[in-house]
Amino acid sequence: MRVRLALDWAPNANHSGIYAAVKHGWYQEADVDLDIQHHDFAESPATKLELDKADVALCSLDCLLNYRSRAEPLPVKAIAAVLQDDLASIAVLESSGIERPAQLDGKTHASYRACNKDATIECLVRNDGGKGELNFAYPDQVTIWNTLVKNKADSIWIFMNWQGVQAELAGVALRHFKMGDYGIPFGYSPIMIANENLSTDQSAALKAFLAATAKGYAWAAAHPVEMTGILLEWAAEDDKNKPFLQAAQAATSPHYISTKTGSWGHMESEKVEAYLKWRVELGLDPEPFAVDKLVTNDLLG
Template identity: 40%
Template sequence: MPGELALDWTPNTNHTGFYVAQSKGWYADEHIKLEISSPHTSDYQITPVNLLTQDKVTFAIAPSESIISAQTLQNATDKPHIQAVAAVLQQDTSAIVTRTDSGIDRPAQLDGKRYASYGARYEGRIVQQLIRNDGGKGEFEEFTPPKLGIWDTILKGEADATWIFEGWEGIEAEQKSVALNRFRLADYGVPYGYSPLVLACSDTLQKSPDLVRGFLKATARGFQYAADHPDEAAKIFFDQASKELQGDAPSAELHWEQVQASQPFVSKHYLSKDGSWGAMDTARWDKFLDWLSEAGLLTTKVQSRHAESSTTSSLMGLLKGDVGDRIPRTSVKASELFTNSYLSS
């Protein structure tokens, strides 16, 4: 069976398990011929979720907010229903970061500063609430560099802050002797959800359940191997991903030293306490949804680069309160956003 996985970023150690499973033939054991696509091939002109809903891929990688956003669009009933079918990481390894030499050593000091954004629907307002929770006003500039160049804006001092994975960009910063201040969301009263997740369309779940189960079974083997054997997994990932990236854009280039240092950090976050991969907890979803609702982030307007309308606003418009109507918390059910049903028991 053919299958394609759209990554959320250029290949990195969050993705190691997929490459291990592919290298060891575990997808082939499940009669799946898997292709892995990286967003650098299109300069990230289309998101993994859009690739999924346009039926261009079978599975996609994205954070909790992406699926919440997809299910709360005003025209959501016109689009394919999607669900999270596995959590890639069990703990949140992301953080909002600033350079230590910027003097911005707490979120409240981001008032009046520039935040390099991926342009996601809830992103800026989550950062805004983070600042407010630290006693700031939440008034800052959210701007959108080319997605694959966002991290470079921090390295070059062109932005004051952005959102990273500590196990990837954080490792790179250490190796480049760039000291970072790291503001972890949980430390400032933000009960963040899962990131990243594996998503699939409900149509695929219903029509091709064996494909989904086989894919997740092989993937779980890959991540369990990477958790148990980080050094070997790092080598497999580096060799496999480097072959795929050979001759591609410099933005996608892998460096062995970064992979080697990153893998032991990330491998600690793949599995749950009982040693399993992928399972999600309803209470964690509900806690994040409750927080989004209580903070006033569950609203109807979505981000747009075009003229504002009754259903859209600019990123800065969202930050300034042009958010549309509140979406009732009761209308957003965790049970419709994720399922553990396709994971091996």
């Protein structure tokens, strides 16, 4: 059974369970012929899914909602959550003197042009008592980290388990503003999405793929040090630094497994519903989507 998987970025600790399953031969044991498509900037993972170049794509819940909100909605659903917790933050240099989100009013935020990230940071600032009036800059995604270090921006959206670790190892002191601390619900990210109209054979293939993947993430959660060696084989050349990967893996491993179910991949409907209601309050959607139209745990074991 062939499964084409489109990744959302270069190999990193968010993907560790996939590579653990490859290394241990668990996809082969499940009769899954996995084709991993590494990220490129020409086509997003969801676009590859839409064009039938992939069977499963990694993206955010925001991205999924954008595709479902189109005039001709893309018939896709979330089939698994890669992480159970929000590891993103709005980061500023500790030396900047910015001690709370409200102080970002009038400041420059280096953004990704990604799904609704600008609206989210504006909400973050307002929720801290500010006006939510920022200046947005859009540098190349690869160099966005440098805009903060070189003082070309006052804040950036980072992932604490990757760029946050890079900063720490480089001796760059950051202050983090986490979305959940300012009333912004967690929209599962990354998630795995797939076409909701599946044949019996396709469903069987995805169930086998997810079972092997879950085994990989459970192993990566329990063996962060050993996982570093596997990730080192797959990481981009710029990331092939064992101390960095070991620290990044240690920062990520605790967030793979649900404390509610004790397993990987499951999405809690209450969390999804809270996020959907928040989007309506923010004016991103006219009314909340039905949770069961967006996410399913049915393909998970």
